[in-house]
Amino acid sequence: MLEEDTRILSMADGESSREATARTLRNAFGNVLSFFILLLIGILAFSIRLFSVIKYESVIHEFDPYFNYRVTQFLTKNGIYDFWNWFDDRTWYPLGRVIGGTVYPGLTLTAGTLWWLLNSLNIPLSVETVCVFTAPVFSAFASWATYLLTKEVKGTGAGLTAAVLLAMVPSYISRSVAGSYDNEAVAIFALIFTFYLYIKTLNTGSLFYATLNALAYFYMVCSWGGYTFIINLIPMHVLLCIVTGRFSSRLYIAYAPLVVLGTLLAALVPVVGFNAVMTSEHFASFLVFIIIHVVALVYHVKGNLSPRMFKVAVTLVVSVGMVVCCAMIAVLIALVASSPTKGWSGRSLSLLDPTYASKYIPIIASVSEHQPPTWPSYFMDINVLAFLVPAGIIACFLPLSDASSFVVLYIVTSVYFSGVMVRLMLVLAPAACIMSGIALSEAFNVLTRSVKFQLPGSSGISQVLLILSMIKSGDTSMNTDGEQNDIAKTEKTDETAKERPSKKNKRKEKEPVGKASIRSRVERRLLVLPLEASVIAIILLVLLGAFYVVHCVWAAAEAYSAPSIVLTTYSREGGLHVFDDFREAYAWLSHNTEVDDKVASWWDYGYQTTAMANRTVIVDNNTWNNTHIATVGTAMSSPEKAAWEIFNSLDVKYVLVVFGGLVGYPSDDINKFLWMVRIGGGVFPHIKEPDYLMLNLIDFSFLSLCPKRDGQYRIDSQATPTMLNCLMYKLSYYRFVETDGKAFDRVRQTEIGKKYFKLTHFEEVFTTHHWMVRIYKLKPPKNRIRGKTKKSKSKASSTSSSKRSGTGKRNPWH
Amino acid sequence: MGRATSKDPQALIHSLRSAYAATPFSLKIIDLYVGFAVFSAIIQVVYMAIVGSFPFNSFLSGVLSCIGTAVLAVCLRVQVNKENKEFKDLPPERAFSDFVFCNLVLHLVIMNFLEEMVKPESCLIMSCRCRWSSCPAEPMGINFAQNITTSMK
Numbered sequence: 001m002l003e004e005d006t007r008i009l010s011m012a013d014g015e016s017s018r019e020a021t022a023r024t025l026r027n028a029f030g031n032v033l034s035f036f037i038l039l040l041i042g043i044l045a046f047s048i049r050l051f052s053v054i055k056y057e058s059v060i061h062e063f064d065p066y067f068n069y070r071v072t073q074f075l076t077k078n079g080i081y082d083f084w085n086w087f088d089d090r091t092w093y094p095l096g097r098v099i100g101g102t103v104y105p106g107l108t109l110t111a112g113t114l115w116w117l118l119n120s121l122n123i124p125l126s127v128e129t130v131c132v133f134t135a136p137v138f139s140a141f142a143s144w145a146t147y148l149l150t151k152e153v154k155g156t157g158a159g160l161t162a163a164v165l166l167a168m169v170p171s172y173i174s175r176s177v178a179g180s181y182d183n184e185a186v187a188i189f190a191l192i193f194t195f196y197l198y199i200k201t202l203n204t205g206s207l208f209y210a211t212l213n214a215l216a217y218f219y220m221v222c223s224w225g226g227y228t229f230i231i232n233l234i235p236m237h238v239l240l241c242i243v244t245g246r247f248s249s250r251l252y253i254a255y256a257p258l259v260v261l262g263t264l265l266a267a268l269v270p271v272v273g274f275n276a277v278m279t280s281e282h283f284a285s286f287l288v289f290i291i292i293h294v295v296a297l298v299y300h301v302k303g304n305l306s307p308r309m310f311k312v313a314v315t316l317v318v319s320v321g322m323v324v325c326c327a328m329i330a331v332l333i334a335l336v337a338s339s340p341t342k343g344w345s346g347r348s349l350s351l352l353d354p355t356y357a358s359k360y361i362p363i364i365a366s367v368s369e370h371q372p373p374t375w376p377s378y379f380m381d382i383n384v385l386a387f388l389v390p391a392g393i394i395a396c397f398l399p400l401s402d403a404s405s406f407v408v409l410y411i412v413t414s415v416y417f418s419g420v421m422v423r424l425m426l427v428l429a430p431a432a433c434i435m436s437g438i439a440l441s442e443a444f445n446v447l448t449r450s451v452k453f454q455l456p457g458s459s460g461i462s463q464v465l466l467i468l469s470m471i472k473s474g475d476t477s478m479n480t481d482g483e484q485n486d487i488a489k490t491e492k493t494d495e496t497a498k499e500r501p502s503k504k505n506k507r508k509e510k511e512p513v514g515k516a517s518i519r520s521r522v523e524r525r526l527l528v529l530p531l532e533a534s535v536i537a538i539i540l541l542v543l544l545g546a547f548y549v550v551h552c553v554w555a556a557a558e559a560y561s562a563p564s565i566v567l568t569t570y571s572r573e574g575g576l577h578v579f580d581d582f583r584e585a586y587a588w589l590s591h592n593t594e595v596d597d598k599v600a601s602w603w604d605y606g607y608q609t610t611a612m613a614n615r616t617v618i619v620d621n622n623t624w625n626n627t628h629i630a631t632v633g634t635a636m637s638s639p640e641k642a643a644w645e646i647f648n649s650l651d652v653k654y655v656l657v658v659f660g661g662l663v664g665y666p667s668d669d670i671n672k673f674l675w676m677v678r679i680g681g682g683v684f685p686h687i688k689e690p691d692y693l694m695l696n697l698i699d700f701s702f703l704s705l706c707p708k709r710d711g712q713y714r715i716d717s718q719a720t721p722t723m724l725n726c727l728m729y730k731l732s733y734y735r736f737v738e739t740d741g742k743a744f745d746r747v748r749q750t751e752i753g754k755k756y757f758k759l760t761h762f763e764e765v766f767t768t769h770h771w772m773v774r775i776y777k778l779k780p781p782k783n784r785i786r787g788k789t790k791k792s793k794s795k796a797s798s799t800s801s802s803k804r805s806g807t808g809k810r811n812p813w814h
Numbered sequence: 815m816g817r818a819t820s821k822d823p824q825a826l827i828h829s830l831r832s833a834y835a836a837t838p839f840s841l842k843i844i845d846l847y848v849g850f851a852v853f854s855a856i857i858q859v860v861y862m863a864i865v866g867s868f869p870f871n872s873f874l875s876g877v878l879s880c881i882g883t884a885v886l887a888v889c890l891r892v893q894v895n896k897e898n899k900e901f902k903d904l905p906p907e908r909a910f911s912d913f914v915f916c917n918l919v920l921h922l923v924i925m926n927f928l929e930e931m932v933k934p935e936s937c938l939i940m941s942c943r944c945r946w947s948s949c950p951a952e953p954m955g956i957n958f959a960q961n962i963t964t965s966m967k
Contacts, residue, residue, distance in 0.1 A: 205901060207889050207912035211919050249892040249900055257889060257916060260882040264923045267874065274870060296888075303897075304833035305826075312822040313830075 030156070037160055038147060042140035045167035048553065049136040052177045052561035058132050061563040063604060063621050065181035066611035068107055069131050071099060072181075075112040076127050083108075084270070090610045091620045092628060093598050093651065101270040102624070106190070106223025107183050110134065135176040135185035142189035143167040146430060146437075149196035152203055153403040154395070154438045157445065162437025165548075170555035171381035171429035177561055184426055187224030192430050194220050194230055195410070198254055199403045205250035207257065214261035221266045228281040229427060231262065233413055235288035237406045242295050246402060252296050259289045280336055290328070294321075369423040378418075380555070381425050384548045385432040392435030395442045411435055440541065447538050450529040565608070567665065579663065582608065585656065585773035588766045589613035593654060600647055601656035602636065602669055602676060603629055609656065618650055626683065633680030634687050636728045637673070643727040644761035647778055655762065655776045659732045662739060662771040664746035671747065673728050674713055691722040716750035724754045727762075731776055734759055739771070844891045848884045855880035875924045882920045886913055 052061070060069045075083045084100040091097050114137075115130040146166040151159035166172065175184040197213035200206075221227040238255045241247060263285075266276040276282055302310050378386055389411060396404035411431040418428040529537075562568070567579040589599060590613040598616045599609055606620020619629045635646040647655065660668035669676075673692075681687040692713060715729060723729060737743040737755040744751050759776070766775040837845075858876050867873045893901045893909035901909070 205893070205904070207886070207893070207909070207916050210889070211912075211916040215919070249898060253889045253892065256885040257882070260878055260885055261916075261920055261923065264875070264878050264882070264920070264927055267871070268923065268927055274874075277874060301830075305829055309826055309829045312826050316823060316826070 034156055034160060038144060038163065041143050041147070041160075041163045041167050044164070045140040045143045046136045048168050048556045049139060049173060049177045051557045052179050052563060053132070055557070055561055056563050056566055056568070058129065059179055059563050059565060060128065060131060060181055060611075061177070061179040061565065062182075063607050064183075065131075065179070067607040067621065068111075068181050068183070069128065070607075070611040071103060072108045072111050072115075072131055073127050074099075075108055076115055080109075080112075090614070090616045091606060091622075092625065093616045093618055095625065095628065097622065097624075102622070104183055104223055104225065104271055105269070106219060106221075107134070107181070107186050109222065110138075110186055111181070131181045132179045135180050135182070136178050138186045138189045139167070139172060139176045142172070142192055142430070145189055145192040145196055146433060149192055149199060150434050150437050152196060152199040153401075153407050153434070154441070157441040158438045160437075161441045162434045165385065165437055165440075166430060166433040168549065168552040168556070169382060169385065169429045169433055170552055170560065171425045173552070173556045174381070174560040175426055177556070179563055183224045184226075187220060187226060188426060188430060190216060190220035190223055191226070191230065191427070195406070198234060198258070199406060201254040201258075202250055202402050202406075205248075205253050207253060210253055210257045211261070213254070214258050214265060217258065217262045218265035218268075221262075221269050221272055226424075226427065227266070229413075229417070231266075231282055231285050233410060234258065235285045236413070237409050238288050238292060240405060240409060241402060242291065244405075246405075247292075247295055247299060248402075249296075251402070252292060255292055256289065259285050283332065283336070287332070370421050372420060373418065373422040373425060377422060377425070380559070382429055382432045383551045384544055385436040388436035388439045389432050391439035391443070392437070395438045396435070407431070407434055407438075440545070443541060444538070447529065447534040447541075450534045451531060451538070453528050454531040579665075579770050579772060581768035581770050581772035583612065584768045585766065585775060586612035588768075589615055589654070589656075589775065592766070597653040598651050599654045599656055600632060600635070600650065600652040602632065602658075602672060604672070605656060605658065615654075618652065626679070630680045630683035633676035633678075634684045636669075636676045637680055637687055637692065637726045639725045640727055640730060640759065640761050644778060653778060654765070655727075655731060655778070657728065657731045657774050657776075659771055659774055660747050661732065661736065661745035661752075665772055666747050668732075668747065668772075669728060670713075670715060670732055676728065691720060692726070693720070714750075715745065715748055715752050717753045719753045729754075730757065730759060731762065731774060734764060734774075736771075838896070841891055841895060844887055844894075848887045848891070851880045851884035851887065855884070871927055875927045879921065879924045882924075883917070886916050886920065889913070889916075 060066055071083075074086060078086075083105075086099045087096055088099045089096045111127075111131050111134045114134065115125065115127055118125050118130065143163040143166045147159040147163035149159075150162040172188060174180075175182060176188070194213060194216040197209055197216050201209040201213055217227070217230060220230060234255065238251060241251055263276050263282070266272050266282075267274060277286075301313060305313060373381075393408055393411065396408050411428075411434075414424070414428040414431045417424040565582050569577050569579070571577055586608065589609070593599075593613075593615060595614075596616065598618065599613070600618045601609060603619040603621055603623060606617040607622075609615055609617045610620065619625075619632050623629060631646060631650070635643040638646065658665075658668045659670070660666060661670070677687060677689050677692050681689055713723070715723065715733075719729075733743065733745075733752050733754070734757070736745075736752065742751055743755045761779055762776040763779055764774065765777045768774075855877050858873065858880065862873050862877075890909055890913040892898060893904055893912075894906045895901070
């Protein structure tokens with residue numbers, strides 16, 4: 001088709017050679033320009049994430065990154081083999097945890113390699129610095145990968161636009177600011193790059209790219225549990241292609257080697273292991289693997305036989321094939337049914353059924369990033385892209401190629417998943433960027449073209465020529481190797497649709513495509529908007545982009561840069577006030593306690609305690625053992641003596657609570673207390689949630705607003721006695737009345753219920769400057785009455801066990 | 815259709831054979847290779863069904879290496895097939911080098927995977943992740959030696 005156009009041009013022009021040299025010059029110039037633009041995009045992606053370092057300091061953020069940091073430290077100190085065999089005795093006391101077998105190693109291996117590389121180049125950076133800057137570096141890579149992917153789908157212009165958008169999309173910034181050293185930082189790059197290589201393989205049909213695709217998939221499996229998204233999305237796309245009659249041998253080359261190699265590679269990662277063939281998340285890919293072979297065989301046979309013979313073959317094969325299919329399906333169903341939870345892990349089930357987690361697994365539901373998002377969070381996280389996405393989807397349908405259908409499928413599925421979990425907004429963000437990039441670049445394409453045509457000085461034949469050349473250049477910019485084939489194919493089907501023997505419905509599908517392509521080409525030829533309208537539209541689009549940039553910079557600077565380990569507020573005079581209580585507390589722990597002391601806290605603070613204080617913790621953020629967490633939750637919601645016994649049986653020396661009542665820090669332990677009770681009560685039934693809820697009749701109007709089961713956790717004078725006597729209340733509010741005389745809790749906005757009390761089994765050893773972290777020590781059992789306590793303890797335990805035997809579950813700590 | 819059922823299969827086989835006779839010799843070699851790989855995969859599956867899948871990684875790597883070999887050979891066949899218009903620009907040398915590269919990666923992975931065993935301690939602790947418990951009981955004779963080597967590791 002291109003050649004045809006050039007021929008027409010040359011006939012009309014007669015100066016094709018000069019034209020050609022001009023074009024190559026323009027192409028070369030365009031390549032250099034896009035290279036520099038990409039470089040700038042990389043710098044932008046890197047530097048917009050440095051706000052956290054500039055405004056705060058170069059620290060690791062939040063919770064999970066501390067664990068990753070600790071693992072990286074271990075890796076760089078002890079080497080890769082010790083890393084695989086690392087049994088960590090500092091967490092989950094007394095069970096411990098096999099880090100090497102239960103962690104996604106991609107991030108730590110990447111950072112460790114980077115550190116090793118830099119050090120071998122005599123650039124002496126600390127491990128922490130490398131960890132802090134891993135995420136920004138990889139977000140630059142991710143924007144380049146977005147460029148490649150979108151370029152494969154819709155050409156260079158769309159690619160560059162999408163890359164710019166991705167470089168500063170707030171959703172991705174929230175997980176990849178400097179210091180946010182989490183799996184997602186590298187996983188998003190791996191995700192996009194895997195998709196790029198898949199599309200590239202699909203467009204070129206090269207086995208080389210298929211191999212690279214499998215390796216990129218391996219990197220993704222290494223780095224994030226979200227790899228199941230890939231291994232389900234790609235089969236879905238393959239199925240879509242087959243169903244819509246777009247099967248080609250390129251599709252086979254893109255998919256079949258990926259499944260075999262990808263499964264093997266995924267099974268190499270210890271944390272996945274045999275799950276790669278054993279769990280239902282992966283079954284879809286195997287099913288499609290079988291289907292694509294059947295389809296390939298059918299196409300092959302069809303190509304070799306006459307239509308009549310093919311019909312005979314179909315009737316033969318269908319009768320035999322039904323039996324085989326039934327057998328296969330029976331085997332599959334038996335496999336699925338034989339595995340527990342029908343082969344699906346809890347997290348995946350909660351993806352399919354959004355209410356699953358809150359019903360059955362409180363520990364998944366308790367994590368705030370597993371909640372469904374609210375509408376404002378969409379606007380906050382992807383901003384104007386939300387409005388551009390529909391336009392991008394439409395642009396993808398003109399004309400629909402394999403690649404653009406993949407992108408459409410990607411956005412549709414990711415919109416669904418982001419609706420289930422806030423955290424998966426991160427998967428949506430690249431898709432939204434790609435779509436918006438396509439939409440924006442198509443819009444600019446149309447608008448600038450119509451401006452260019454209507455500029456004075458071009459008329460008559462030259463204008464026609466210009467239009468022709470525009471069509472041609474538009475085509476060259478839009479077509480990549482694979483898509484060219486597709487357009488050519490649709491045209492061919494248009495011409496020869498009647499001749500080709502195909503099923504009726506298939507023709508029905510193909511004809512509109514052909515017509516649409518013709519119509520779109522006609523439109524493209526005629527699509528010249530009025531000058532004023534297009535100028536105004538360009539200005540509006542630029543304004544929209546400017547709004548997006550402003551929002552992104554604001555989000556990066558203000559909303560997502562806080563490390564959450566160092567907090568700041570602005571006082572009324574404009575002065576900056578820093579709350580550095582967490583590090584104060586952890587430093588106190590590491591300086592004033594024995595190396596082998598065990599520290600109990602709610603699981604949120606487990607990673608930080610092991611990483612910063614280097615003390616053994618009972619539970620941490622890797623919530624693999626529900627019972628253990630429930631034990632800590634039970635202790636926190638028990639009265640002092642029972643809690644002391646539980647903690648003592650766990651060898652705990654210190655208890656750490658986070659308390660925000662003095663400075664108004666909302667995510668403290670009292671606000672998380674609901675989950676401690678719920679998780680604890682889920683395993684040990686003697687903890688009953690209603691005991692902690694206030695169901696007073698005076699507040700009936702308010703209560704009816706919220707579901708009755710959630711009720712209200714009150715800590716003021718109307719709180720239940722169970723609440724006022726539980727350990728968490730006491731440890732949080734001990735001596736609180738001494739601060740202002742009224743004991744006014746600034747988070748809950750009330751005065752607390754019980755102001756003056758003494759601790760009998762715990763003693764306060766350290767409280768940080770702003771009272772945000774309070775550390776208590778378990779009192780040793782008193783010598784004088786030791787025999788007595790022992791007796792009473794045994795009595796108590798016997799009574800409690802007899803009581804509990806009725807409920808079925810026993811507390812193992814007695 | 816129903817009238818000619820006895821004749822049609824013969825005609826079908828005949829036309830299939832005549833169509834296949836026209837394929838070049840090199841493609842026939844590839845077909846033989848694919849057939850052999852699929853055959854050995856089937857043998858392994860049958861063996862697994864009879865004896866048990868105890869060293870599951872070796873079963874997996876064996877079967878997947880056969881399937882992978884077959885798939886890659888099919889890809890090569892598709893690419894070097896002269897009749898296939900989609901790969902006109904691709905020289906057969908390039909196709910073959912891609913094939914070799916992909917095979918190298920595949921068999922490196924398989925060699926790596928053959929020896930990998932689930933660590934005993936992770937088996938103990940990550941009971942939800944470990945699937946050894948669901949493995950069928952295997953007869954003593956064949957897998958006993960492997961059992962011992964595993965436990966010694």
